[in-house]
Amino acid sequence: MAKVSKSPWMLHYDGSSCNGCDIEVLACLTPVYDVERFGVLNTGNPKHADILLITGGINTQNKPVVEQLYSQMPEPKVVCAVGICACNGGVFKDCYNIIGGVDKVLPVDVYVPGCAARPNAIIDGVVKAVAVLEEKRKKYKKERGEKA
Amino acid sequence: MANRTIIPFGPQHPVLPEPIHLDLVLEDEKVVDAIPKIGYVHRGLEQLAEKRDFNDYLYVIERTCGICSFMHGMGYVEAMERIFDTEIPDRAKYLRTIWAEMSRVHSHLLWLGLLADAFGFEALFYQTWRLREQILDMFEESTGGRVIFSVNKIGGVLKDMPKEMLQKFVKNFDGMEKELKKLTNVFLNDYTVQSRLKGVGMLSPQDAVYLGAAGPMMRASGIKIDTRTLGYAAYSDIDFDIITSKECDCYARCDVRIQEIFQSFHIIRQAVNKIPDGEISVAVKGNPNGEAFMRVEQPRGEAIYYCRANGTKFLDRVRVRTPTFTNLTPLLHTLKGCELADVPLLILTIDPCISCTER
Amino acid sequence: MRENYELIDLSPDLLPLKAVKAKSEGARLVQICAVNTDYGYDLLYxxxxxxxxxTYKVPLKPDEEIVSISDIYQSASLYENEMRELFGVQIRxxxxxxxDKLYTIDEVTPFKKKAEEKKATPKFTPEQIEEMKKAAAAKKAAAAxxxxxxxxxxxDNG
Structure with a gap:
């Protein structure tokens, strides 16, 4: 991530996680870890967001919610799965109500494993997501015939 | 009669880190009814007891909730210890007490931060969470994990804390207490904060009992119940009062939780002074057979664990009744008649933990 | 020191009476849950x-109905909905x-289904057991x- 042309905004959604990763995502935003120094800002509105951070696996009821959130985000967008549950289901893989990781319903760009994922790992994932976003933006502009 | 509108609240909402959905029936700006819809975080981990043996299941039940994961583990192992009828070493009991109280400090500080965020005081949110990081560092030093520790086992604990570490922690707590006093001064005495909290979300003592409130929610309504006085872990040797408030509103709940943080520091200091030397675990052999209940006071209130074993490695049933599940009914009661703008605040004052509720 | 708790068996039709009594004495409802057993369920109030x-332990057969206590304790309704959805307990x-839409899960009564499966797998018919005994005896004789x-x-050799 050499240079970011725009400050990417982040939307956090709790799939079916145990809260462990959620509070670590929030801890990333607060003084000690502070992702805002990379220009990343947390937002509550999917229409403002560039990066979708999902913690926890997908179950029957949150599947449409996750799909809707993703569809409301403007192009280009990046999905980041935080925690082992979001990657493939984790300890809850065998539960009757877990479909699996986030990649069962959305195209995931960055995986951050860990139970719970540590803030350092989450920040690393977010920074990688910013790089992916930059690439996607270039590609998106090229497709539309705009100057990169 | 004014026109009625239904406003959907959640599951994705800026104030709530976790998904819960409420259908709010409004008359103008007043909420007249609220219908909850849960299940966004439902995984069905109680049923996993049939697939994992009773030792492995401990790691599943710790992941019921990432905020009070130590308490969930402790409740489960204490229930299993009742089935096995084993007595754990005294040092393990004290270690469990210390970690449990540290969890309470961590959870209440987290809640205070989220509350500040809910009424739009972002600087206060950041300050509280900065203070909370000190507790997480201590957890990392003593257990190796920041939010999920896995230090319990059936028959004791897995890790010991040396004397120097305990002394260091007590010293850290002295520093934290000083900083916390400054912060809580804002929560309790600031005019703007008071205007958001006072007189909002009244829950009378009668309602608190009949609707089944638990923990700080109940104590803020003046009911003197704290499961810690039953004396699990090492609480029977420790001297503490039950903190209650008579005001019954959001401010009272905030006040009770803040005082509980200071009380937790007090309990940890006592425990560090009294902790005996010796073993930290005993071996437990064989398969469990029988059933047991266990009650544990979590940061959010009383949690009930029920285990039934059948003589094999796999348990018949594990039941966790978490405090937020029982606090939902009082929440719906307090929502009736409040302003729409107060809804996020009211939901926060029960200290909701949705992943606990839905399991 | 360990605190004690009481576990009392109760027949299903006496439950509302006991709930009313508990409420009049100022008790709070702490939890309700169901447990699978050989004869159906144990409901724990x-x-x-x-x-x-x-705690009252109320045994219930799968086809039996139980009367809801949500009129007496409002907080009971969430627990009852949970039991109904996960275990298929019939509540009037x-x-x-x-x-059955509290959690909105795909599987119907996941806890109950698993219990039936468990019961079905290890059983053999009496004829099969007889055959197995015969086969074992034949094997033993051949070995002897x-x-x-x-x-x-x-x-002969030495």
Whole structure:
């Protein structure tokens, strides 16, 4: 991530996680870890967001919610799965109500494993997501015939 | 009669880190009814007891909730210890007490931060969470994990804390207490904060009992119940009062939780002074057979664990009744008649933990 | 020191009476849960009056119905909806009925289904057991014969 042309905004959604990763995502935003120094800002509105951070696996009821959130985000967008549950289901893989990781319903760009994922790992994932976003933006502009 | 509108609240909402959905029936700006819809975080981990043996299941039940994961583990192992009828070493009991109280400090500080965020005081949110990081560092030093520790086992604990570490922690707590006093001064005495909290979300003592409130929610309504006085872990040797408030509103709940943080520091200091030397675990052999209940006071209130074993490695049933599940009914009661703008605040004052509720 | 709790067996039709009694004594409803058993379910209703913890164990057959206590304790309705959805316990007169949509899961009564599967797998019919016994006996006889022949051979050789 050499240079970011725009400050990417982040939307956090709790799939079916145990809260462990959620509070670590929030801890990333607060003084000690502070992702805002990379220009990343947390937002509550999917229409403002560039990066979708999902913690926890997908179950029957949150599947449409996750799909809707993703569809409301403007192009280009990046999905980041935080925690082992979001990657493939984790300890809850065998539960009757877990479909699996986030990649069962959305195209995931960055995986951050860990139970719970540590803030350092989450920040690393977010920074990688910013790089992916930059690439996607270039590609998106090229497709539309705009100057990169 | 004014026109009625239904406003959907959640599951994705800026104030709530976790998904819960409420259908709010409004008359103008007043909420007249609220219908909850849960299940966004439902995984069905109680049923996993049939697939994992009773030792492995401990790691599943710790992941019921990432905020009070130590308490969930402790409740489960204490229930299993009742089935096995084993007595754990005294040092393990004290270690469990210390970690449990540290969890309470961590959870209440987290809640205070989220509350500040809910009424739009972002600087206060950041300050509280900065203070909370000190507790997480201590957890990392003593257990190796920041939010999920896995230090319990059936028959004791897995890790010991040396004397120097305990002394260091007590010293850290002295520093934290000083900083916390400054912060809580804002929560309790600031005019703007008071205007958001006072007189909002009244829950009378009668309602608190009949609707089944638990923990700080109940104590803020003046009911003197704290499961810690039953004396699990090492609480029977420790001297503490039950903190209650008579005001019954959001401010009272905030006040009770803040005082509980200071009380937790007090309990940890006592425990560090009294902790005996010796073993930290005993071996437990064989398969469990029988059933047991266990009650544990979590940061959010009383949690009930029920285990039934059948003589094999796999348990018949594990039941966790978490405090937020029982606090939902009082929440719906307090929502009736409040302003729409107060809804996020009211939901926060029960200290909701949705992943606990839905399991 | 360990605190005690009481566990009392109760027949299903006495439950509302006991709930009314508990409420009049100022007890709070702590939890309700269901457990699978060989004969159906055990429903556990726990009440607590300050620290005194009392649980009624109500045995119930799968086709039996139980009367809801949500009229007496409002907080019971969430527990009852949970039992109905996860275990398939039939409950009458529920005040707030989510109609199996509290958690909205794909599987129907996941806890109950698993219990039936468990019961079905290890069982054999009596004929099969008889056959297995015969086969085992034949195998034993063959082994004995072989050992005998072996011993005879050994004798012949040396």
């Amino acid at each position: 726990s009440f607590a009056q300050m620290y005194h913890f009392l 007169h529920m005040k707030l009925n989510y109609k 014969k072989a050992a005998e022949e072996q011993a005879k051979e050994d004798k």
